Amino acid sequence: MKSAGERVTEAKDDSGAHSGSLVQLAYSTVLAKILDGSLAGNQLISEGKLASDLGLSRTPMREAIGRLEGEGLVVRNGRSLAVQTLTLSDYLEIHHMRRLLETEAVALAVEHLAPEALQDLRQAVLGMEETVSPVDHWTLDDRIHNMIAEASGSRLLARTIADLRRRTRLFDRSRIPSRFHPGRQEHLRMIDTLLAKDKAGAVEAMRIHLDGAKNAILNEFNKFG
Template sequence: MQITSPAQQTLPEESLAARAMQEIRRMIFAGELPGGTVVQDRKLAEQLGLSRTPVREALGRLAGEGYLRRDKRILTVQSVSFEDVMEILATRRLIEAETARLAAGRMTARRLADLRAAIEGMVDPREVSHDRHWTVDDLVHLSIAEASGNRM
């Protein structure tokens, strides 16, 4: 029997599924669920402190997005090959160039100054932690994406 906290009991099933999806996706990205790992809804539900229903919903969505592969009743984390990465990078190179072109005239002076300061703050590699690197990377890429005006 799964026991849920009062806070969890008040959340709609959709919110619980979204929370489960976000956490499972994070686990995949962090390597806590590496490619080839068999995923079991019961274990994940217990680990996340949720009932199996929102976890099953999240797993179905993640399978639909290609993060998980279903073989009959068994779900596994999708592995990413070297070839997959090369194809993704080739596609990304094309998309990012167009996105940067769209964003060029739309980004505010304030945002440009923030980006410049963040990048210049990483000139000395001894001062750049792994977290800082990825925070600045996210800032740059998300700023360009946002300024492009393309919701996708």
């Protein structure tokens, strides 16, 4: 894997898309830090430091931060910038939308998902160890949910689901209980219903999976406030 410095050098050498490449590099790097928790909710952001860490000028970093701000992942308060955070109420609202959209997506996707791709997903789920990193867990989770959304045939639906899923990851990770075993079983049930082309079963499996995540978080809040 190339280091950030090597990617910067390549971007600078690309005379055809110099500015755009640097902005994209800055955007992708900061987005990854937000999604993996390196930049946590409410954490202040320094454009200068982030640019310096990547060996960039502040201009592409400023454009990248502006893009993240427009996507609701970064918020501005006067001259200060911080990573957006989600309250429990925000999370539940997003969950409600995901439940509506992802159950529709899986119903539309049933006839369009290749059995080979589903079998590959099944093996990936079975092969995941309990000690897997949060990043690897999210990567596989994204792979499953995004494949289903994209197979729905609606690009708008797929983009909206991807955005909502990304926003979910702004929720305080310390308040999210481990769901390795139930989550794995829920994913396997979903994949099996899709392999069987069981539309009603797939919709129910998606609903159970999403509600399982929500209920685990609600239980955590009820226990500890």
